[in-house]
Amino acid sequence: MQQQLTTDDKVNELAEITVKTDTRDILAHATIQAEALEDYFLVDIDAHVTETSFWNEIIELIDNDVIRQMGQAMASRPGVGGALLNAQPGVAFQNVYGRIPHQLALSEAVDTGGGGGHHFTQLARRAMDAMGLDYQVVFPTPMLVLGMHPQDDIEAAIGRAYNRWLIERILPEDERIKGLLYLPFNSPQASMDIVRDFGDAKGVIGFTVTCTRNKPVHHDQYMKLYAMIEETGKPLAFHSGFHWGDPSFLQLNRFISMHALSFVHYSLIHLTNWIINGLPERFPKLKLVWVESGLAWIPFIMQRLDHEFMMRVCEAPMLKRPPSEYIRDMYFTSQPLERSNLKLLEATFSAMKAETQLLFASDWPHWDFDPPSAITTIPFLTEQAKRNILGLNAARLFNLEVKRLRPPARAVMATGRGAS
Numbered sequence: 001m002q003q004q005l006t007t008d009d010k011v012n013e014l015a016e017i018t019v020k021t022d023t024r025d026i027l028a029h030a031t032i033q034a035e036a037l038e039d040y041f042l043v044d045i046d047a048h049v050t051e052t053s054f055w056n057e058i059i060e061l062i063d064n065d066v067i068r069q070m071g072q073a074m075a076s077r078p079g080v081g082g083a084l085l086n087a088q089p090g091v092a093f094q095n096v097y098g099r100i101p102h103q104l105a106l107s108e109a110v111d112t113g114g115g116g117g118h119h120f121t122q123l124a125r126r127a128m129d130a131m132g133l134d135y136q137v138v139f140p141t142p143m144l145v146l147g148m149h150p151q152d153d154i155e156a157a158i159g160r161a162y163n164r165w166l167i168e169r170i171l172p173e174d175e176r177i178k179g180l181l182y183l184p185f186n187s188p189q190a191s192m193d194i195v196r197d198f199g200d201a202k203g204v205i206g207f208t209v210t211c212t213r214n215k216p217v218h219h220d221q222y223m224k225l226y227a228m229i230e231e232t233g234k235p236l237a238f239h240s241g242f243h244w245g246d247p248s249f250l251q252l253n254r255f256i257s258m259h260a261l262s263f264v265h266y267s268l269i270h271l272t273n274w275i276i277n278g279l280p281e282r283f284p285k286l287k288l289v290w291v292e293s294g295l296a297w298i299p300f301i302m303q304r305l306d307h308e309f310m311m312r313v314c315e316a317p318m319l320k321r322p323p324s325e326y327i328r329d330m331y332f333t334s335q336p337l338e339r340s341n342l343k344l345l346e347a348t349f350s351a352m353k354a355e356t357q358l359l360f361a362s363d364w365p366h367w368d369f370d371p372p373s374a375i376t377t378i379p380f381l382t383e384q385a386k387r388n389i390l391g392l393n394a395a396r397l398f399n400l401e402v403k404r405l406r407p408p409a410r411a412v413m414a415t416g417r418g419a420s
Helices: 029-036 051-059 067-076 121-129 140-148 152-173 188-198 220-232 255-276 297-311 321-326 342-352 384-399 407-415
Strands: 043-048 135-139 176-183 203-211 235-237 288-291 331-333
Touching: 029 051, 043 067, 043 121, 043 288, 043 384, 051 121, 051 140, 051 152, 051 176, 067 152, 121 140, 121 152, 140 152, 152 176, 152 188, 176 188, 176 384, 188 203, 188 220, 235 255, 235 297, 255 288, 255 297, 255 321, 297 321, 297 342
Parallel strands: 043 135, 135 176, 176 203, 203 235, 235 288, 288 331
Antiparallel strands: none
């Protein structure tokens, strides 16, 4: 018979998680899990800043006087957030209508005395400490759809200003935070200017093209850009995203449907264009990373392109190998890790050579983030494969020094945070 609680029994109620809850409390279980990973080297290849929380700082760094004044004037109007951006807050349902507060905002208190650094640096440091990370790569959030902006000069101005904000105000404050520079891909010359001007900045370990855009990556206008990036020796990442306004997705009436398809849709198109048009042969030393599309799509596109290639080799004359072999040389991030069918996941890992090509990503603080335990609890992985995926692959790809930078999990819990 089930025991009934009496009025004298003490019930410990958990505190409600709100947008003001400390990051270390939200990630308390991840901190406990991190204690078992003390001898691992851990790198998170995909975390995010909600850059609109610091938008005035970014707008003031816009080089173009006219566009900067436009943005400042828009931002000064009551109720206007994200001036100049093309994001659509009214259909951003990731927070499940307010039920996942850490997706909505991280409005927790931080040290305002200046000793802890920039507001975002403190938030990132808390997340890294709580999850037991030695390094974390930061991407923007609303800017993931900036490639769909109707004005290319706005994308170029915002992209350059964001990069300046990142390398001038954030990266110098903590060596554990790394950045991939935003490339305003709709403007090839502006992208090349960023590679030239900021590519060697401290903490910059590569470059990013946001996938949500309708630009053919194989167009001749991008060849000089790829050559410049290849010469730096740093990787080029394609970070996926969604855009409900895309005509293909206007048929979908639920966020879950659009979200499931769109993050894969743009990566499928760009990867296919990259492979079929022979760019791996033209830029053999340029390392590519595909971010936040999950993994389930990889064996599909491998097999699909190989099938077509065997029957129409004449349409891909630059390829010396089947498409799947080029794809196996690329890198992919783990989040969101589709693991509802472990047999399919194991086949996917085998197809893509996950032991050497997969990079752990948390996607923190987004609603569907994965802690490092998402990798360590996969039953078919060897111990070495887990270590590679969680950090050693990233160290090799991004030329990161393999060293312990994070505090011990017990030290984090001793602060009274991450132990609830």
